[in-house]
Amino acid sequence: MTKTIAYVLYPGLTALDLVGPLTVTAVLDGDFETVVVARDLETLDTDAPIRLGATATFDEVTAPYAVVVPGGTAGTFAACADERLLDWLRTASATAEVTASVCTGSLILGAAGLLEGRRATTHWGFRDVLPKFGAIPVAERWVQDGGIVTAAGVSAGIDMALHLVREFAGEEVARFAQLLIEYDPLPPLGGIDWDEVDIPSFKPYMQEAMRAGLADHPELLARLTG
Template sequence: MAATPFRVGFLLFPDITQLDMTGPYEVLTKLPGAEVHLVWKNREAVRAAGGMQIVPTITYADCPQLDLVCVPGGAGMNALLEDEETLSFLRRQAAGARYVTSVCTGSLVLGAAGLLQGKRAATHWMSMDMLKAFGAIPVPERVVVDGNTITGGGVTAGIDFGLTVAAQVAGPEAAKAIQLGIEYDPQPPFDAGSPTGAGAALTEMVTQAAASRQAERAAAVARAAARLAKPAA
């Protein structure tokens, strides 16, 4: 008799940062018994940041109960903070999932769904303080595990996140074998992958370039947090 599948669902949405999803996707598809879904409201191709077209494999309505639900990040997640259809889907899935997870700014969407209250969580460095609006405890680490909630930091941390999940699900040796198979042995040419390494001048330049998006995000976070705080009628 076949083993019970381990069902993984990555949320898709327009203007997603594809590496937030494709990094851990590459890892988790290699888990024994993995059944990986790309989930969105419909099955029309989604345009990621940079123009890549990604085709959902299943809709919210048709998605089975997942063992792991993951929300990636990207500029397009701003809209999801106030998208009740998406937030309701996440709440339903989280109620029965073994793991509730995110990569990068996807953690803010979990927060908007009310799933991070009192939880330690990671996100992209530029949006770290926004987690507090949802009652989460920001932690500037590559991967943060708090019970069944696992959150990854910005973009490339998705691979670290995937390997952390793989170790939890299948054991450290299985995760190490996946790491070796994908030759994940990062040795970047520059020490500029964090504000600490990049220095104040470069950090300020990158922050200013994203100022408009971050202002929109902060406003959406504030509105989403206010709705969470409002007592049910």
């Protein structure tokens, strides 16, 4: 039976959070199919000047083999209060082999009640929000706790997707995927010196994203910022 990997689409997400991992898992053979799911098939704005459209609706994909939830900023916090999305995610996750997230997509998993008591990660600027959902935050590139896999910010989703391909189809296939997309990063400025990152200085930006996304949901905003 074909195993469906469902990527969740919602307004305002970060496009690379979805497209990066999807490009990796798309190498899986005919035993797998990749779909992008949303409320409907309308194209949606992202947080960049590009729009994306789903290939299937929530009603059409009810029991995926794996679920991947991308992140973003204000759009992601709005999604944390989208009960239609959260209900679908709870149902899909109940039977999925893996439920995964990229960046702040883990906060949507948290809002759906899927991170309680689990180790999880997210974008470094929002890691302190995870305990609000009962999660145990860890500063890792990606982390797996049972059937839940969470990745840190944006590009970490590619690392996580390579891990998923290895889990689903073996190391040889995962190495092929890495080679195919030539994932061998050498950033021109070198790696990030995390000891030098002034995380508190970014807090006003992070809180503004929460306020913008949850302007119509003051109770959830108070919970996450209190």
